[in-house]
Amino acid sequence: MKSPKIRFKEFQNEWNSRILGDICEYKTSNLSNENIEKKGLYDLYDANGVIGKTNKNPQKENYITIIKDGSGVGRVRLLPKNSSFISTMCAFIGKNSTNFLYAVLQNFNFSSYINGATIPHIYFSDYKNAEIRIPNDIKEQEKIGEFFRKIDGILDLENSRFKKLENFKKTMLDKLFVKDGADEPQIRLGSFKGKWNSRILGDIFKERTERSAVGELLSVSILKGVTKFNELNRWDKSSQDKSNYKVVKKGDIAYNSMRMWQGASGLSKYDGIVSPAYTILEPCENTNSLFFSYMFKKDEMLYKFRIKSQGLTSDTWNLKYTNLKSIEVRIPSDIKEQEKIGEFFRKIDGILEFSQKKITKLENIKKYLLNKMFM
Template sequence: MQVSRQRYTPNDVGPSPLEWSAPQLSQVSELITNGFVGTASPFYTDESGVPYLYGSNVRPNRIDFKGIRYITHDFHEQESKTALKSGDLLMVQSGHIGETAVVPSNLEGANCHAIIVTRLKKDFVHPDYLSYYINSEIGRARLKGLEVGSTILHINTKDLKKFRVLLPSLLEQKKIARILSTWDQAIVTIEQLLESSLLQKKGLMQELLTGKLRLQGFHSDWRLIALGKLFKERVETGLNDLPLLSITTEEGVINRKDVGRKDTSNADKSKYLRICQNDIGYNTMRMWQGVSGISNQEGIVSPAYTVLIPQTGVDSLFASYLFKLPSLVHVFYRYSQGMVSDTWNLKYSNFAKIKWLVPNLDEQKAIVKVLLVADQEIQILRAKLTCLNQEKKSLMQQLLTGKRRVKVDELEAV
C-alpha cells in the first residue's frame, strides 16, 4: 500500500492511504465554537429545564448522564448559539482534554458549558467515525500538540479549526464506525455484568460478614472480641534482601514494581517491616479509607504500614474481607488519631482495642469460600474486559489509519 504522510502532529496525520483526504477540521465543519463560559449555577433548575452538559459528562465516544444539570429555558434561549443538535461533536476543552462524544438524538436541543462544539458537514464526515478517530491513540497523541496553558492545559477553538482529520470515503467511515460500535456494545455488556457482579459481592459481604445471612449448618452465636486478641503486630526489621512490597486499596499487597508509579522509597531500608504470607498489612494513615490487604508472599513494606499476624481463631482471608466492610472501616476512622485527615493514623495500640462480632473459624472459612467464588467471577469479567479493550485498541489503530481496509458496498449507504 502506498503511503504519503509520515509523522503524527496536529498538522500531519501520519502514514495513510493516498486516496484518503486530510482536511482541516474547519473545512469539513459548519460550526466550531465554545459552550457557555461563565457562572451558570444561578440558572440551574429541575428536570423540567434544558439538559446542560459539562466536560464531566463527556467520555470517549459516549455521554455520561450521571450528575447531569438542567438550566432554565430563558438562559438556554440567551445562549442559543450553543444549542446542541443530534450528531454534534462535543470535545472536552480542559481536564481530560480531547475526550470526544457525539450528541445523541435524546439530547437534541440541550446546551453545554465550556465544551468545544463541532457541527460537521455530514456529506463529508460521519460524526461517529470522527469521534472514534479523535479518541484513538493517534488522535489523542496529535491533539497533545494543541494543548496550551502554563497552569491549566486546554485547547483553543482557533487551533482546533486547523487540526487535520484523516478521512476515507464517507461509506468507509460509516463501515468503520459500525464495526467499532459493535465492539463498544460488547464492552458495555461486560461492563454492566461486572458492575452487577461487584454490587452482588458488596451485598453478599454486607449480609455474610455481619451475620444477617447465615450459611446452612451454622447456628453458633458470634463472639464480640477485641481485634488485639485476633492479631498481633509484626515488627521485624533489617531484612533488606527481601522484595519490596506495597499495599493498595484495590489489589491488596503487591510487588512494588507492579504499582506503576515511580519508586520514591528510602534507599536505606533497614527500618522496613517484614511481612509474611497470610499476614495482613494496612496503611497506618489510610486504614480509615480501607487500605489493607492480605499478603501472598514474604517481603518488606514501608514503616508507614502496620503488619498484623493472624492468631488462632481467625482466618486471614476472612479478615481481609472483613476489613473492607464499610461499617468496620468507619470504626477504623473513629479510632484513628490526628489533628487533620492528612495526619489521621490507626496505630496497632488503637487497632487492638476495637471489638467486633466474629463467627467461629469453620463459619469464617465457609464465608470465605462464597466470597472467593464471587471474586473469581469478577476476575473473569475483568480479564474479558481487558482483552476486549486491547483488541479494540489494536483494531482502531489499523482501521483508522488505513493499515486494514474494510469492504464497502454502495448499497450500504444510509
C-alpha cells in the same frame, strides 16, 4: 502512504487530506453546571460514563462532546440525542457519519493542543485547521464508523457487567457481615446459624514486629492490597538500608498506618518485607485472614479506623496497632463460616479481575485498530 495499513478490502481509493473543521459542525453551550440537576447530567468527568438524561436544551441527534477546560480536558465522548451538555464542554455534529467522526476524534491527538499551566484548556480555534486524512468514499466512512460503534457496544456491555458485579459485591458485603447493633447478618451462607460473637481485634490479631533487610519488597494500596513492588512499574524510592523494614508472611494482613481509614490494607499472599510505615497483623488461632481482609474494607470499619486514628488533620491521621487492637467487631463463632465468607468474596474478586482484564484487552484492541485504520 496515502491509505491506512488496515482497511476493508472492498475499498481501494486513496484517502484525501482535509482539515478537521471541514468535516464537523461545532457548537457551544451556555448551560452552566449549576443549571442542570445532577440526575439529569451526562457527566463526562465520570470515567464510568453516563449518569442520566436532561430535557434542558437537548440535542436533536447523536453528537460528540469534548471537555474544553479543567479536569479531563480533551476527553471525547459520544452522547445520544435528547441529551444536553454543559458550558465546560463543546459539541461536534458529523456532517457525514457521526460514528465515523467519533472514531476520527478518538484517534486525534488533542494533547498537543492543550494550553494553560494552572487550568488546562483546549479550544476549537486551536485545532480546527489540523490536517487529517479521511476516505473520500462516504460508504467507507460509514463502514468504519459502524465497525467502531460495534466495538464500543461490546465495551459498553462489558463495562455494564463489571459495574453490576461491583454493585453485587458491595450489596453482599453489607448483608453477609453483621451491621452495628445487630447480632446476625441478613444473609447466611450454607446452614450456619446463631449469633455472631463480639470480640476486639487485639484478640484476633497480634502485631508482627520482626525486622529484616532480606526478602521481596512488597507494597500496599487501596485498590490492589498487598502486591509485589516489582509488578507496579514504579520507581523504587525505598531506602537502600532496609534493616528496619518489617517482615510480612503469607496470611498476614498489612496496612498503611496513615491510610487504613481509606482502605489501604490487604491480605498478603507472599513472604516479604515492607516499609516501616506499614503495620503487620499476624492472625491468632481460629482466625481466617481472608474473611477479615474483606471486613476491613467495609464502610463501617473504615469509620472505626478513622475515629481511632491519631493526628490533627486527615493528612496526619495514623492508626497504630495500640489503637486498632481495642476496636470491637462481631465475627462468626464457627471458623468455617469465616472461611466460607472469605472464599465467597475471593471468587467474586476473581471474576472481577477476569472481567477487568477482558475490558483492558478490548480497549487495547480498539486502540490498535484506531491507529492502524486511520492515517
